[in-house]
Amino acid sequence: MAAKTSQAVGIDIGGTGIKGAIVDLATGKLSSDRIKVATPAGARPDDVLGAVRDVVATLGIEGDSSIPLGVAFPAIVKEGRTLSAANVSDEWIGFEAERFFEEGLGRGIHFANDADVAGVAEVRYGAARGQRGLTVLTTLGTGIGTALIHNGVLLPNTELGHLQRAKHGGDAESYAAYSAMERHHLSWERWTKRLQWYYSHLEFLFTPDLFVVGGGVSKHSQEFLPLLTLKTPIVPAVHRNNAGIIGAAALAGDEGP
Ligand code: BGC
Numbered sequence: 159m160a161a162k163t164s165q166a167v168g169i170d171i172g173g174t175g176i177k178g179a180i181v182d183l184a185t186g187k188l189s190s191d192r193i194k195v196a197t198p199a200g201a202r203p204d205d206v207l208g209a210v211r212d213v214v215a216t217l218g219i220e221g222d223s224s225i226p227l228g229v230a231f232p233a234i235v236k237e238g239r240t241l242s243a244a245n246v247s248d249e250w251i252g253f254e255a256e257r258f259f260e261e262g263l264g265r266g267i268h269f270a271n272d273a274d275v276a277g278v279a280e281v282r283y284g285a286a287r288g289q290r291g292l293t294v295l296t297t298l299g300t301g302i303g304t305a306l307i308h309n310g311v312l313l314p315n316t317e318l319g320h321l322q323r324a325k326h327g328g329d330a331e332s333y334a335a336y337s338a339m340e341r342h343h344l345s346w347e348r349w350t351k352r353l354q355w356y357y358s359h360l361e362f363l364f365t366p367d368l369f370v371v372g373g374g375v376s377k378h379s380q381e382f383l384p385l386l387t388l389k390t391p392i393v394p395a396v397h398r399n400n401a402g403i404i405g406a407a408a409l410a411g412d413e414g415p
Pocket of ligand 1: 173231232233245300301304319331
């Protein structure tokens with residue numbers, strides 16, 4: 159088992175998919191296949207736990223608590239409790255989620271917000287490595303997740319995907335997440351107009367030094383990042399859609415098994 163101390167498992171629970179892999183903590187690279195299952199419809203706790211169990215079993219680490227396990231979740235996470243539920247069942251609101259997963263999996267886990275862990279992955283192993291000042295990482299997926307990192311230190315649970323649109327009502331993520339592009343069949347150009355509003359607003363509020371754009375759509379960053387006009391440099395996440403897995407594993411590795 160000693161060989162595993164340099165590795166940890168990350169599981170990233172998203173609005174549409176649950177992904178997991180074993181991560182080499184020295185390099186931040188995946189050292190197993192990336193396993194993906196669909197997020198069960200309604201994303202209720204028991205069903206999500208069942209899907210996470212499937213991922214753990216497919217990774218072959220069932221019953222092996224010598225390897226640290228990090229779980230990332232798309233909600234506010236405070237002291238192991240989920241306090242919001244934008245794209246999952248309302249049953250998660252005020253729920254002892256960390257304990258629930260630990261009991262259900264029969265082992266300890268490290269539990270955190272999905273965008274926050276993606277930020278950690280990009281700071282340690284990716285686009286924001288060595289970056290001074292303020293980095294704002296955004297994940298564009300079912301929702302919009304955000305991580306604020308200042309001089310390498312994460313300020314957790316920023317939830318800037320829920321900034322309100324003053325003139326039109328509604329929040330940023332329902333207007334500008336990747337799911338909004340799909341839902342409204344927007345072209346890259348039309349979607350980028352929405353992103354322009356969002357990033358300009360973030361830029362005005364925070365004067366960041368770097369924006370990092372994650373989420374599955376970041377693999378198509380050439381289609382939209384060059385169309386944005388900002389003062390702040392904006393780059394795709396190096397780990398794209400794996401940043402959640404890698405960051406969850408990295409934080410779990412900090413704590414140990
Ligand atoms: C949630 C965030 C999450 C983001 C990305 C938002 O709807 O409120 O907690 O980080 O989606 O999954």
